[in-house]
Amino acid sequence: MHVATHPVGDTQGKANPQALRDPVWVRWGLTGIAILFIVLFLCVPLGLVLFQALVKGWQAYFNALVQPDAVAALKLTLLVAVVTVPLNTVFGVAAAWAITRFEFRGKSLLTTLIDLPFSVSPVISGLIFVLMFGAQGWFGSWLSANNIKIIFAAPGIILATLFITFPFVARELIPLMQEMGCEEEEAALSLGASGWETFFKITLPNIKWALLYGVLLCNARAMGEFGAVSVVSGHIRGLTNTLPLHVEVSYNDYDAVGAFASASILAGLAVVTLVLKSLLEWKQSRERLAY
Amino acid sequence: MTQSNIMPGFRPTLAFTLFYLGLIVLIPLSTLVFKSLQLGWSDYVAIITHERVVSAFRVSFVTSLIASAVAGLFGFIIAWVMVRYPFVGKRFLDALIDLPFALPTAVAGVVLATIYQPTGILGKWLIDNFGVKVAYTPLGIVVALIFIGIPFVVRTIEPVLQEFDSTMEEAASSLGASRWQVFTKIIFPNIFPALLTGVSLAFARGVGEYGSVIFIAGNLPYVSEIIPLLIVVKLEQYQYSGATAIALTMLVVSFLLLLAINLLQLWVRKRSGQI
Numbered sequence: 001m002h003v004a005t006h007p008v009g010d011t012q013g014k015a016n017p018q019a020l021r022d023p024v025w026v027r028w029g030l031t032g033i034a035i036l037f038i039v040l041f042l043c044v045p046l047g048l049v050l051f052q053a054l055v056k057g058w059q060a061y062f063n064a065l066v067q068p069d070a071v072a073a074l075k076l077t078l079l080v081a082v083v084t085v086p087l088n089t090v091f092g093v094a095a096a097w098a099i100t101r102f103e104f105r106g107k108s109l110l111t112t113l114i115d116l117p118f119s120v121s122p123v124i125s126g127l128i129f130v131l132m133f134g135a136q137g138w139f140g141s142w143l144s145a146n147n148i149k150i151i152f153a154a155p156g157i158i159l160a161t162l163f164i165t166f167p168f169v170a171r172e173l174i175p176l177m178q179e180m181g182c183e184e185e186e187a188a189l190s191l192g193a194s195g196w197e198t199f200f201k202i203t204l205p206n207i208k209w210a211l212l213y214g215v216l217l218c219n220a221r222a223m224g225e226f227g228a229v230s231v232v233s234g235h236i237r238g239l240t241n242t243l244p245l246h247v248e249v250s251y252n253d254y255d256a257v258g259a260f261a262s263a264s265i266l267a268g269l270a271v272v273t274l275v276l277k278s279l280l281e282w283k284q285s286r287e288r289l290a291y
Numbered sequence: 292m293t294q295s296n297i298m299p300g301f302r303p304t305l306a307f308t309l310f311y312l313g314l315i316v317l318i319p320l321s322t323l324v325f326k327s328l329q330l331g332w333s334d335y336v337a338i339i340t341h342e343r344v345v346s347a348f349r350v351s352f353v354t355s356l357i358a359s360a361v362a363g364l365f366g367f368i369i370a371w372v373m374v375r376y377p378f379v380g381k382r383f384l385d386a387l388i389d390l391p392f393a394l395p396t397a398v399a400g401v402v403l404a405t406i407y408q409p410t411g412i413l414g415k416w417l418i419d420n421f422g423v424k425v426a427y428t429p430l431g432i433v434v435a436l437i438f439i440g441i442p443f444v445v446r447t448i449e450p451v452l453q454e455f456d457s458t459m460e461e462a463a464s465s466l467g468a469s470r471w472q473v474f475t476k477i478i479f480p481n482i483f484p485a486l487l488t489g490v491s492l493a494f495a496r497g498v499g500e501y502g503s504v505i506f507i508a509g510n511l512p513y514v515s516e517i518i519p520l521l522i523v524v525k526l527e528q529y530q531y532s533g534a535t536a537i538a539l540t541m542l543v544v545s546f547l548l549l550l551a552i553n554l555l556q557l558w559v560r561k562r563s564g565q566i
Contacts, residue, residue, distance in 0.1 A: 022375075026470075030368055034369045035384065041437065042390050044413070045399065045438070048405060048412070095308040097300060098300075098305040098308050101298045102298065110312075113316065116316055116320070119545075120320070120542070121541065122501050123499070123501050124323070128322050131323070136529070136531050186298070190297065217392075223395070224396070224398075225395070226396045226400075226502035227396065227519065230502075230523070231526060248397050248401075260401070266395045266398050270393035270394040274393050277393075
């Protein structure tokens with residue numbers, strides 16, 4: 001289930017000499033189709049989020065953003081990201097270290113299992129935690145006897161998000177660290193550096209852009225996840241609604257400005273993610289050329 | 292089992308990786324299997340062959356298939372144009388292709404529903420000019436899944452097109468092949484496996500997609516109700532076994548389809564002599 005999310009940046013912008021042999025009408029026609037498609041399917045939706053959010057003016061927009069339910073949703077979304085992103089980052093680095101620096105049996109199986117959450121529908125990702133911790137679930141009666149809430153509360157939302165964003169950091173680091181090899185690290189170690197020193201002074205500077213890239217994608221998904229979170233949240237206003245769920249609830253209540261005001265925050269997050277992503281890709285390709 | 296190298300940290304990193312993988316992914320996923328086992332075979336068959344479930348499966352797979360095919364066609368054109376032709380604003384448009392990856396699906400859902408509803412900017416235009424209703428029909432599901440699927444196709448084809456060796460093209464043209472012959476005989480067969488991969492990734496994602504679909508679909512049982520929504524409906528009625536049976540079936544069917552596509556791909560590559 002691997003998608004190459006890095007477009008190879010170096011050759012872009014240069015014309016392919018062979019391509020220029022294509023008849024002019026073919027070139028213009030195909031370019032036109034591509035641009036029209038991107039504008040209709042991608043630009044229009046992005047622009048419309050902002051338009052709908054501001055359709056009743058700035059005042060209504062700000063009022064929608066500062067209403068208690070929206071603020072609570074934003075806080076919960078930030079909490080979820082603050083817990084899940086560091087955990088999955090530490091996991092990603094540890095997994096990449098074990099997988100790329102050592103040989104052991106079952107390595108390719110392990111790599112496949114790490115990618116597993118990508119091939120599971122978000123709804124099923126929520127369902128499995130309901131089956132574990134819900135009222136009829138494995139630990140349901142024990143949890144209710146001890147008065148602990150996981151499903152329809154923040155812990156369930158955090159668990160489902162951990163599952164959904166599980167592979168993001170690991171899958172950025174594994175191919176890079178594989179490609180890098182470990183000669184530099186071995187040299188440092190043989191000169192007497194400790195394991196941690198080697199990691200912080202040799203490995204980390206080499207993987208920093210890919211690591212940041214993984215963290216960025218992980219964060220975007222953690223803040224934006226809808227399906228899995230929707231299953232475990234219970235949609236309790238002001239308590240268990242994240243920002244994407246607040247968008248849904250407001251939209252279903254015909255509160256278009258409320259829905260699109262919150263949606264504009266999430267769309268802003270997506271745009272920032274895309275800009276940083278392009279920047280990181282540019283940095284990465286420049287450093288690879290410098291090797 | 293480690294190599295005879297001096298790298299430290301094998302045991303702690305592998306132990307943590309396995310522990311965390313088990314805790315967050317494997318144990319939770321195993322609940323699907325255990326919960327299904329509690330269900331007798333006849334109960335399972337009764338749930339899965341229920342008419343509403345069968346039509347939801349049909350809606351999900353047919354719309355994903357159509358959407359991934361359309362995304363395949365336009366994704367191919369976009370990747371082709373992005374790699375081969377120079378034009379102004381290319382970098383900006385290319386970065387925008389990842390928008391469906393980055394935009395939360397709920398946002399995509401409400402905005403697509405707003406655009407294609409009968410009073411929306413494109414929805415109104417389509418009804419007035421062609422009498423086509425998009426939102427709240429299966430066609431709406433297809434539109435949402437094209438949106439979700441397009442980056443999978445473009446990002447899978449782009450690197451392959453970029454690395455494509457144009458000396459083959461030059462050789463064919465110098466031997467008198469027309470541009471169209473060069474495309475159909477040389478370029479397309481080389482790109483086809485990547486196209487197939489991109490389309491199957493888009494398809495797999497489409498079958499499980501929830502957030503971007505439910506707002507535009509109308510969610511009418513037997514007509515525009517998708518499988519992930521049916522799982523949610525069952526859960527809301529506290530029918531955990533029903534939800535689990537459907538979920539497990541969906542995972543298995545998607546897995547079998549992907550396996551079939553992978554075999555097809557292997558066959559295509561063998562035939563075109565790439566392995």
